[in-house]
Structures are given as C-alpha cells and as structure tokens.
Amino acid sequence: MIPALMPTYNRADLAFERGEGAWLYTTDGRRFLDFAAGIATCSVGHANPHLVKTIAEQAAKVMHVSNLFRVPQAERLAARLVEATFADSVFFCNSGAEANEGMVKAVRRAQAKNGHPERMRIICFDGAFHGRTLGMLSATGNPTYLDGFGERAPGFDHVPLNNMNALRNAVTAETAGVMLEPVQGESGIKPADKRFLQELRTMCDEFGLYLAFDEVQTGVGRTGKLFAHEWAGVEPDIMSAAKGLGGGFPIGAILAREEIAKHLTPGTHGTTFGGNPLACAAANAVLDIILAPGFLDQVQKRAAFLDGLLDGLIADHPDVFSERRGLGLLIGLRCVPKVGDVMCAAQQQGLLTVSAGDNVLRLVPPLTITEQDCREAADRLRKAAEAIRAATLETAP
Numbered sequence: 001m002i003p004a005l006m007p008t009y010n011r012a013d014l015a016f017e018r019g020e021g022a023w024l025y026t027t028d029g030r031r032f033l034d035f036a037a038g039i040a041t042c043s044v045g046h047a048n049p050h051l052v053k054t055i056a057e058q059a060a061k062v063m064h065v066s067n068l069f070r071v072p073q074a075e076r077l078a079a080r081l082v083e084a085t086f087a088d089s090v091f092f093c094n095s096g097a098e099a100n101e102g103m104v105k106a107v108r109r110a111q112a113k114n115g116h117p118e119r120m121r122i123i124c125f126d127g128a129f130h131g132r133t134l135g136m137l138s139a140t141g142n143p144t145y146l147d148g149f150g151e152r153a154p155g156f157d158h159v160p161l162n163n164m165n166a167l168r169n170a171v172t173a174e175t176a177g178v179m180l181e182p183v184q185g186e187s188g189i190k191p192a193d194k195r196f197l198q199e200l201r202t203m204c205d206e207f208g209l210y211l212a213f214d215e216v217q218t219g220v221g222r223t224g225k226l227f228a229h230e231w232a233g234v235e236p237d238i239m240s241a242a243k244g245l246g247g248g249f250p251i252g253a254i255l256a257r258e259e260i261a262k263h264l265t266p267g268t269h270g271t272t273f274g275g276n277p278l279a280c281a282a283a284n285a286v287l288d289i290i291l292a293p294g295f296l297d298q299v300q301k302r303a304a305f306l307d308g309l310l311d312g313l314i315a316d317h318p319d320v321f322s323e324r325r326g327l328g329l330l331i332g333l334r335c336v337p338k339v340g341d342v343m344c345a346a347q348q349q350g351l352l353t354v355s356a357g358d359n360v361l362r363l364v365p366p367l368t369i370t371e372q373d374c375r376e377a378a379d380r381l382r383k384a385a386e387a388i389r390a391a392t393l394e395t396a397p
C-alpha cells in the first residue's frame with residue numbers, strides 16, 4: 001500500500017529530533033555530523049540561537065500579510081541584498097525552482113519590452129539542474145527527470161559547459177539569455193571555468209543577451225564569497241538565490257538589474273507567500289551572520305582546512321576516492337565504488353552527506369562548522385573507506 005507521504009524520495013531510515021550546530025540527534029540518542037545540511041540549506045547550523053530567536057519573535061508578532069501591503073522585513077532584506085551585490089531590485093518567492101521560473105520570465109519580458117519579442121529562448125548547459133517545475137525541468141534537460149511528464153516546455157537549448165565555440169554556435173536571433181550555475185551542483189560539483197565565465201559575459205554584451213546565474217546552491221556564502229560569481233569577477237544581469245538564504249526557512253529570491261526588473265510591473269508576476277514577514281525576518285537573521293565582518297574569510301579558511309584533510313584522505317584511500325572538486329564549502333569527492341555505497345558507509349560512521357551525479361559524494365556542511373567538525377568528518381570518512389575496503393576483501397574470490 002502506498003504510504004500516506006507520497007514516495008517521491010528514497011529516504012534514509014533516520015528521523016531527527018533536534019540539532020545543534022553541525023550535529024543532528026535522533027530520538028534514540030544517536031548523533032550524526034551533518035555534512036548534508038538539508039542539501040546545502042542550513043547555512044548557519046541547526047538551532048542557531050540568533051535565527052531561532054528572530055523567527056520566534058517574528059512569529060509571535062505577524063507571520064503573513066500578503067504582498068498587498070508593505071512588508072518592512074522584505075524591504076530591509078531587499079535593500080541589504082542590493083547593497084551587497086550587482087542587483088538594483090529583488091523579488092522574493094519560496095524556492096529555488098520558483099526563483100528560476102521568475103528569472104526566465106523576467107529575461108523574456110525585458111527582451112520583449114525592449115523591442116525583441118522574438119527573443120524567447122534561453123541557452124542552458126548539459127548537466128544543469130534548475131528545479132522540478134515544468135519549465136525548469138525543461139531548462140534542466142535531463143531526460144530521466146522529464147520522463148512521463150509530456151512535451152518539454154519550449155524555449156530551452158543545451159550546450160556543453162565550458163565550451164565557448166558550442167555556446168556561440170547555439171546563439172540565434174531568438175536567444176534571450178544564457179542561464180547557468182557557476183558551479184554545477186546536482187550533476188557532480190562541476191565549476192564553470194573562470195575564463196569561460198568572462199568570455200560568456202563579453203558574448204552576452206556583444207549580442208544583447210542577458211546573463212542569468214542560478215546561485216540557488218552556490219549563493220549566500222556557500223563558496224566563501226557571498227555569491228560564487230564573485231570568484232570570476234563576472235557580474236550577471238539577473239540571479240536566483242534560495243537554499244542557504246533562509247538557513248532552513250523556505251525563501252527564494254530573484255536579484256536583477258533595473259534594466260530587467262523595471263519590466264516586472266504590477267500584475268506581471270506574483271506569489272502569495274513570497275517575501276512574507278516571517279521568511280524575510282529569517283533571511284535577515286541569516287544575513288546578520290553571513291555579512292558580519294570576517295565571516296566569509298572564516299568560511300574560506302575552514303574550506304581550505306577541510307580541503308587539506310580531504311586530500312590526505314584521497315591519497316590514503318585511492319581505492320575509494322579518486323578526486324576532490326568544488327569551491328569553498330561546496331565540495332565533491334568522486335568515488336571509485338558506487339557513491340550510494342560510500343554514502344551508506346559514511347552514514348554508518350555517523351556522517352551525513354548527499355550524493356550527486358558523476359559518482360560524486362557531496363559535502364555541504366553548515367558554513368559555521370568548526371575545525372573540530374572538519375577533523376571529525378575526515379575521520380569518519382576514513383573509517384567509512386576502511387569499512388568499504390574490509391568488505392571488498394571479504395567478498396573477493
């Protein structure tokens with residue numbers, strides 16, 4: 001019989017009762033080091049006192065009023081994001097996929113209102129992941145995810161990542177913009193080359209195309225900069241954010257230059273829940289922490305420390321791990337055995353991780369992890385690798 005909770009996920013048989021920092025505790029008292037962080041979402045750790053207090057206080061005052069009224073918490077959050085980025089204006093919604101949908105709408109509408117209604121196509125990249133709505137499934141382009149859901153939404157073309165020739169060849173008179181993750185997450189933690197991003201920016205300017213970054217996973221400090229594109233020194237025209245922005249509270253955002261944002265006039269786009277007082281209070285609390293002086297430097301330092309430990313692990317266990325890649329605390333370890341087996345072995349050692357494509361184990365801990373958390377994680381991965389080796393020797397003929 002089908003479970004009451006629709007079976008859209010293969011869930012581990014673990015139910016957590018509470019968390020603290022980078023640790024999660026089950027009802028039966030077991031504790032797990034959480035390097036999954038709600039899939040790169042619990043950016044400031046579990047039960048972060050500042051976030052908890054802010055949410056509790058806001059919930060006790062007013063949670064939701066709709067966008068028919070001013071929302072001071074949203075105004076403040078938008079102003080802070082504008083201040084910290086390339087953007088002139090921000091739209092709030094509830095998830096990454098919803099932010100990407102709105103981003104594509106904004107790009108198309110700006111082209112149309114600038115006299116180019118024929119420019120409706122968006123160039124995306126092989127291996128992309130932009131979410132599960134009908135539109136974003138088509139932007140993602142992965143046939144497995146599209147199976148059984150009817151015709152693809154029109155208007156999305158795909159080219160290989162980091163290939164300027166292929167990209168230039170794909171531009172037509174109908175192209176409106178280019179959308180990509182600065183580091184592809186779901187397909188295996190694959191960074192776009194810095195030079196590719198710089199040439200992409202030049203190409204977009206040359207052809208009058210809008211450059212749209214999906215920073216749903218890479219944004220809000222995950223890579224050690226507030227947004228990952230800062231590493232390449234390349235600014236987009238529009239960008240999506242979600243995941244880490246609310247620290248576990250659902251919120252998404254579209255950040256855009258005025259040239260694009262000014263066309264999203266009343267009635268052109270909307271959401272009931274998006275940008276409500278509670279979600280924006282939560283995101284403001286997250287920004288209090290992430291924008292505090294020295295916080296992002298600390299993330300970079302922690303990431304470098306963890307990288308060193310992981311490189312040692314790979315050197316000692318080449319039969320289990322073949323490569324480390326990523327940026328900041330968005331880390332991929334390519335596995336030799338099936339990534340699912342490595343993930344299970346890590347879980348048995350009390351370490352939670354996420355799998356990604358290309359047989360990659362994804363490590364996306366809270367940005368607030370300590371050096372001791374990093375040592376514990378490396379130690380647990382080492383024990384997992386030893387357990388895999390022992391099991392392999394046992395089953396060898």
Ligand code: PLP
Nearest residue numbers: 095096097129130131185216217
């Ligand atoms: N874009 C990227 C890069 C993502 O990693 C994800 C989720 O993993 C999404 C979009 C979709 O976000 P959501 O699941 O919040 O709709």
